[in-house]
Amino acid sequence: MTASLVVVGASLGGVRTAQALRRESYPGRIVLVGAEPHLPYDRPPLSKQYLAGRWTAERVSLLSAADAVDADIELRLGVAAEHLDLDRRQVVLADGERIGYDVVVLATGSCARPSPWAAPSGIHTLRTIDDSTALAADLAVDGPVVVIGAGFIGSEVTATARALGREVTIVDPLEAPLGRALGAQVGSLLADLHRRHGVATCFGTGVQSVVGRSGDLTVLLSDGKRLAAATVVVGIGACPNDAWLASSGLRIDDGVVCDEFCRAVGAQEVFAVGDVARWLHLGYGERCRVEHWTNAVDQAGHVARTIARPDHQRAYRPTEYVWTDQFDWRIQVVGRPARASGHHLVGTLGADSARAAVLYAEAGRFCAATVVNWPKALVGCRRLLADGTSIDDAVRRIEDLAGAPGRPSPRGS
Amino acid sequence: MAVLRADVEICQGYANCVMAAPDLYDVDDDGTVVLLRTTVPDTERARVEEAVQGCPVSALSIEDE
Numbered sequence: 001m002t003a004s005l006v007v008v009g010a011s012l013g014g015v016r017t018a019q020a021l022r023r024e025s026y027p028g029r030i031v032l033v034g035a036e037p038h039l040p041y042d043r044p045p046l047s048k049q050y051l052a053g054r055w056t057a058e059r060v061s062l063l064s065a066a067d068a069v070d071a072d073i074e075l076r077l078g079v080a081a082e083h084l085d086l087d088r089r090q091v092v093l094a095d096g097e098r099i100g101y102d103v104v105v106l107a108t109g110s111c112a113r114p115s116p117w118a119a120p121s122g123i124h125t126l127r128t129i130d131d132s133t134a135l136a137a138d139l140a141v142d143g144p145v146v147v148i149g150a151g152f153i154g155s156e157v158t159a160t161a162r163a164l165g166r167e168v169t170i171v172d173p174l175e176a177p178l179g180r181a182l183g184a185q186v187g188s189l190l191a192d193l194h195r196r197h198g199v200a201t202c203f204g205t206g207v208q209s210v211v212g213r214s215g216d217l218t219v220l221l222s223d224g225k226r227l228a229a230a231t232v233v234v235g236i237g238a239c240p241n242d243a244w245l246a247s248s249g250l251r252i253d254d255g256v257v258c259d260e261f262c263r264a265v266g267a268q269e270v271f272a273v274g275d276v277a278r279w280l281h282l283g284y285g286e287r288c289r290v291e292h293w294t295n296a297v298d299q300a301g302h303v304a305r306t307i308a309r310p311d312h313q314r315a316y317r318p319t320e321y322v323w324t325d326q327f328d329w330r331i332q333v334v335g336r337p338a339r340a341s342g343h344h345l346v347g348t349l350g351a352d353s354a355r356a357a358v359l360y361a362e363a364g365r366f367c368a369a370t371v372v373n374w375p376k377a378l379v380g381c382r383r384l385l386a387d388g389t390s391i392d393d394a395v396r397r398i399e400d401l402a403g404a405p406g407r408p409s410p411r412g413s
Numbered sequence: 414m415a416v417l418r419a420d421v422e423i424c425q426g427y428a429n430c431v432m433a434a435p436d437l438y439d440v441d442d443d444g445t446v447v448l449l450r451t452t453v454p455d456t457e458r459a460r461v462e463e464a465v466q467g468c469p470v471s472a473l474s475i476e477d478e
Contacts, residue, residue: 019466023459044469294429297467323427323469330426375426375444382432 003028005307006091006101008081009241010034012042013274013296014107015062018073020304030073031099033091035080035108038129039063044293046132047156048325052164053136057129081108084248086267103269103307106245106256107300110238110275110291117148117207122214123232126153135233138214139164143230146170146219148207150177152324154235155190159326161233162197169200169227171207171219178324183337186358186370189349190326196351197327202227238291240276254278255289260315262303271307273299283317284336292322319385329354332378335368335385344391346398347374357381357398359391366394377401414478415458419446423472430473433464438473446472 005021007014010032018030034040040062049055068075083092090098112125124135145161147154150172158170176187194201206222210232219227240255250264251257255278257265262279264270274296278289298318305312323332340360347356349372357377360368366389369381377398384394417437426444439447453461465473
């Protein structure tokens with residue numbers, strides 16, 4: 001009997017796992033299960049091009065029905081997985097169907113952290129294409145927009161709404177946007193970027209309540225300020241979709257707890273990829289969960305190789321990479337700036353022209369970079385990080401790319 | 414043989430391809446993809462497909478000759 005593999009989650013990680021298995025000549029049956037009725041789609045445009053109405057649903061497709069047939073991937077869409085039966089090796093779907101497996105890959109992704117503020121209408125979170133379509137409809141109506149949360153989603157939605165001509169206020173309890181990911185100093189430059197584009201900012205302020213309904217909402221801030229809003233967008237992070245696994249007996253701790261090969265701890269035939277995987281990153285010496293696009297793709301490829309090739313049992317230890325487009329800045333981040341103890345700026349991040357790389361150091365080693373509008377430096381930084389180098393060498397190499405030395409900024413971010 | 418294609422209008426300079434297959438792809442000073450080779454033997458097709466599927470904006474493709 002041929003082997004059977006089930007991928008649970010028609011997410012980027014799930015689709016890329018199935019495709020990579022075929023690329024690796026996996027001979028068995030592959031079933032891809034997805035809770036949403038839509039064919040698999042890509043999410044980054046949902047806060048940018050798709051939200052702005054510039055891209056169609058077709059343009060964000062990850063896998064067409066014809067692609068699935070060509071790759072011999074069976075689709076089970078519109079029905080969520082409800083239970084994983086490890087003893088019988090079956091995935092149990094919400095409609096009662098049981099799909100047997102020899103290997104199962106968990107790729108159920110994450111969902112938007114629910115809004116703690118409720119109103120009958122007009123409050124949005126953004127995760128799915130239906131979310132984006134609904135938000136786009138509200139953004140098409142003139143009226144002020146309040147965005148709560150200045151992480152990736154909140155910052156991008158702010159830029160998109162502003163480009164659509166809306167008046168936008170962005171609110172975050174931290175002092176700067178993306179402060180958790182990029183550090184306070186780069187974050188403060190992003191706050192300036194928002195303000196230069198006419199966005200009102202309320203940083204260092206929490207939200208007390210939201211009352212009213214679509215078109216007539218009031219956001220009350222913890223400093224007593226009141227903001228009128230036609231539409232409110234809440235972007236306060238994501239939560240892994242792991243609740244359905246609570247009954248499985250797998251170890252769950254803010255994601256599926258996995259070993260360094262992305263194999264669920266205690267279950268040889270279970271793997272996890274993408275947002276839902278909390279695996280042991282040997283480079284960091286700790287378990288981590290990464291919600292970035294490139295990680296889902298890389299992890300999918302890695303796990304597919306591990307499954308398809310018995311001789312390929314290698315630890316997955318990537319260098320993280322994420323990008324975000326906000327106004328006229330393309331910001332690309334490699335590694336984990338939050339781990340750094342100091343940084344150097346090469347290039348300029350001025351109001352008129354931004355083209356720079358911020359190189360972060362941890363114990364004298366180059367550990368991460370934030371690159372703005374400078375693709376060559378991005379490639380250089382990614383290669384230098386992959387090779388492993390000292391911060392001084394890395395700064396020299398990137399300065400060489402710039403053609404002129406940049407001014408190092410004070411240590412200590 | 415497999416023929417490599419890159420749509421420079423779609424490319425946004427994410428450079429995942431350069432990391433996946435540095436012998437096939439590079440980016441120029443403007444961050445636009447540059448093909449370092451235009452064909453690869455079928456034996457290398459799998460790793461080209463991996464690079465193609467790692468492009469966030471689907472600017473890359475592969476065709477059979």
